[in-house]
Amino acid sequence: MGHEEELDAYRSQLLESLNSRPTIRGVSDPIQVYVNERRVGELEGAGIGATLQVQCVDHIETIQLRAEDGTLLGGLTAPECGYRTDRVRISADTVELSVHNMAQGGTLSALFTPAPSFWSRAWKSIADVTDRVVARRPAPAYGMRMVAFTQALLAIAVVGLVTDRITTGRTLVRTPSPVVQTATLSPAPVADMARFEQQLDELARMQAKVDDALGSQQKGVVQLQQAMVKLSSTQESFESNVLTVREEIEKRLETVGRETDRQTRQMASRGRVEQEQLEAAIQNLTADNHRLSKEVVSLEEYNQALKSKLQTAVASASKAVDPSPERLLKMADSLQATQQMPFLFWVTFSDGTSQESIDKWVHEMQGHKGAVSEGWQEVRILPPAVPADRFLEQVRGEKIVKAARISQ
Amino acid sequence: MAVTRMQNTLSKSHVMADRMATVNRLEEVVSTSDEFDQVVSQALPILLDRATGYTKRFLRETGQWSDDIEHEKFALRWGSEYLERFLVCGRSEVPCRPLFLFDSLVAKQHSRPEPFCYHPDLLRPLGRFLDGLVARAVVSRDALIALYHHSYGWGAGDVIAVTGLNGLESQRIYKNFRRWRESGWQRTIDEVGLTKAELAELGNQQQRHRQRFNSDAERLIRVAQAHYRKSEPDHYPCLSRSQWGDMFTQGYGCDYRIWHLALCLDCMQTAWGLGSSGSLTGEKPRLELQVRP
Numbered sequence: 001m002g003h004e005e006e007l008d009a010y011r012s013q014l015l016e017s018l019n020s021r022p023t024i025r026g027v028s029d030p031i032q033v034y035v036n037e038r039r040v041g042e043l044e045g046a047g048i049g050a051t052l053q054v055q056c057v058d059h060i061e062t063i064q065l066r067a068e069d070g071t072l073l074g075g076l077t078a079p080e081c082g083y084r085t086d087r088v089r090i091s092a093d094t095v096e097l098s099v100h101n102m103a104q105g106g107t108l109s110a111l112f113t114p115a116p117s118f119w120s121r122a123w124k125s126i127a128d129v130t131d132r133v134v135a136r137r138p139a140p141a142y143g144m145r146m147v148a149f150t151q152a153l154l155a156i157a158v159v160g161l162v163t164d165r166i167t168t169g170r171t172l173v174r175t176p177s178p179v180v181q182t183a184t185l186s187p188a189p190v191a192d193m194a195r196f197e198q199q200l201d202e203l204a205r206m207q208a209k210v211d212d213a214l215g216s217q218q219k220g221v222v223q224l225q226q227a228m229v230k231l232s233s234t235q236e237s238f239e240s241n242v243l244t245v246r247e248e249i250e251k252r253l254e255t256v257g258r259e260t261d262r263q264t265r266q267m268a269s270r271g272r273v274e275q276e277q278l279e280a281a282i283q284n285l286t287a288d289n290h291r292l293s294k295e296v297v298s299l300e301e302y303n304q305a306l307k308s309k310l311q312t313a314v315a316s317a318s319k320a321v322d323p324s325p326e327r328l329l330k331m332a333d334s335l336q337a338t339q340q341m342p343f344l345f346w347v348t349f350s351d352g353t354s355q356e357s358i359d360k361w362v363h364e365m366q367g368h369k370g371a372v373s374e375g376w377q378e379v380r381i382l383p384p385a386v387p388a389d390r391f392l393e394q395v396r397g398e399k400i401v402k403a404a405r406i407s408q
Numbered sequence: 409m410a411v412t413r414m415q416n417t418l419s420k421s422h423v424m425a426d427r428m429a430t431v432n433r434l435e436e437v438v439s440t441s442d443e444f445d446q447v448v449s450q451a452l453p454i455l456l457d458r459a460t461g462y463t464k465r466f467l468r469e470t471g472q473w474s475d476d477i478e479h480e481k482f483a484l485r486w487g488s489e490y491l492e493r494f495l496v497c498g499r500s501e502v503p504c505r506p507l508f509l510f511d512s513l514v515a516k517q518h519s520r521p522e523p524f525c526y527h528p529d530l531l532r533p534l535g536r537f538l539d540g541l542v543a544r545a546v547v548s549r550d551a552l553i554a555l556y557h558h559s560y561g562w563g564a565g566d567v568i569a570v571t572g573l574n575g576l577e578s579q580r581i582y583k584n585f586r587r588w589r590e591s592g593w594q595r596t597i598d599e600v601g602l603t604k605a606e607l608a609e610l611g612n613q614q615q616r617h618r619q620r621f622n623s624d625a626e627r628l629i630r631v632a633q634a635h636y637r638k639s640e641p642d643h644y645p646c647l648s649r650s651q652w653g654d655m656f657t658q659g660y661g662c663d664y665r666i667w668h669l670a671l672c673l674d675c676m677q678t679a680w681g682l683g684s685s686g687s688l689t690g691e692k693p694r695l696e697l698q699v700r701p
Binding site for chain 2: 010069084086
């Protein structure tokens with residue numbers, strides 16, 4: 001086979017497989033769901049109302065439904081922003097796809113609805129009719145339930161009777177030959193047939209109504225689904241926000257705790273250091289105090305010794321000069337008192353001596369000016385080291401002093 | 409002779425006219441899904457050629473093209489892949505102009521980084537077989553489970569033991585194997601365009617130079633796995649043995665185990681023996697490529 005022929009054969013094969021696309025999905029096989037060509041989960045093929053909710057960080061571009069063997073069963077191209085819903089028919093089953101793309105990411109909701117069986121459809125119709133009848137009659141809840149139950153029983157009985165008739169009819173059909181069957185047809189079955197036809201018409205009308213109701217119900221389900229998706233996304237974002245806030249608080253608490261701990265530790269260590277320093281200072285002070293008290297004691301002792309020595313000396317001196325030691329003591333005391341008394345004398349100054357010069361001289365003498373009487377200025381100074389007469393002579397020798405005397 | 413030539417010319421011009429009409433119809437607006445199906449189903453050859461042409465152009469512009477049948481088949485295969493997606497997803501885009509929608513779909517695919525797994529060695533029969541197998545495993549669970557058989561020669565029981573599956577999942581594995589044997593394998597071979605002669609040649613190579621064959625296969629399957637593993641869920645990365653151990657002992661991540669271990673030779677080595685409760689105590693598995701299901 002040449003290359004051209006091989007290529008043509010391959011092309012034809014591909015086109016054929018695209019045309020046929022056989023699906024061999026089993027009744028209970030799950031349906032694989034792909035978002036942006038990545039597998040995100042599966043829908044239980046046997047489950048009634050199996051759902052799959054997917055939340056993507058990225059925008060959803062495509063959704064694909066695949067069988068276990070990889071056959072592409074259906075899909076949807078998502079809008080860049082906003083909602084899109086689609087119903088994908090897979091044999092008799094249906095998958096409701098609802099996609100919502102937002103500014104940040106998108107959500108997908110897939111709802112698998114298996115094809116309803118004959119009995120479930122009949123039961124739903126009966127239930128629907130019952131509901132309608134009940135809805136038309138406003139009555140207390142208990143009464144409504146009773147009526148509904150009675151009607152359901154009645155409906156089951158009718159269905160049972162119809163089934164019985166059909167079964168009987170079939171039995172009748174099987175046994176005799178067609179000719180005999182035609183011959184044995186009586187007016188009564190004809191009437192029955194008319195009644196059946198009427199009932200069938202009614203059933204058809206009811207079926208149409210049921211279909212309408214189912215359609216509106218499915219629309220409602222889709223809307224509910226969308227609301228659920230929106231709600232779940234809001235809830236998830238809310239939860240994530242709460243989580244973030246909680247983590248932030250925990251982080252902050254942790255940081256604050258760590259900081260407080262560090263500060264406490266620092267303060268404690270600083271306190272310990274200060275305490276140690278204080279203790280050391282107290283110890284030093286105690287030692288100093290102890291030393292000082294010892295010194296005081298020793299000084300007192302020394303003072304005492306000096307006193308006793310002085311007394312001894314005074315006593316011995318008094319023995320030598322004056323037999324009365326008391327008098328000597330008095331003399332010593334008076335001498336001490338005299339030494340402490342200020343020396344007072346009076347001076348007159350040369351003519352033209354300024355007050356400033358006088359003040360300066362008094363200050364140099366370390367004295368204080370006293371009263372002024374008849375041109376004589378009283379001056380008080382500390383007792384001079386030399387005798388009074390000599391002191392006065394020295395004073396009279398001063399340039400500004402005219403005369404000096406002790407008494408006024 | 410002249411009559412025949414005239415007939416050929418007439419036939420060609422008739423075909424051209426038909427083609428033009430179909431293209432014109434594809435350029436018009438379709439309003440319903442049924443109308444879309446009708447218009448597109450009549451134009452499948454045109455759309456396939458168009459997608460193939462775009463893919464060739466992409467390969468040429470990216471320096472990956474050679475004028476040989478392997479590259480032609482590669483372009484056809486991806487053209488067909490794009491067309492299949494268009495047939496299914498385009499219905500939800502009505503009202504639209506199908507031709508422009510198709511062009512935009514192909515352009516979007518080619519604007520992605522590494523839109524397909526290209527490697528010169530993957531265009532040879534062994535490479536095509538492995539590329540087709542791994543590419544199929546990404547979209548088909550049957551192929552994914554069969555990958556265990558083709559890589560290591562295991563049966564359903566071995567797969568169940570290695571991946572540590574429970575009873576319910578086990579039943580599914582048997583079904584996957586059965587479907588793969590019945591139709592999946594043949595379909596994959598058809599999709600990658602492997603002829604009977606090429607398959608026979610692969611079988612011969614395997615018998616004559618088993619070691620070299622497996623060594624080549626391991627090198628190529630690693631290339632393919634690294635590319636196609638990107639289609640796994642984002643949260644299925646490679647794990648350490650202790651992490652795999654936790655997953656196996658605690659019984660969670662069933663999908664994770666099945667999907668990742670089939671598509672990662674290294675993790676299979678890492679997680680070897682964890683799922684079997686000690687029953688698989690032999691040497692760690694090496695790639696032993698099986699061509700037949």
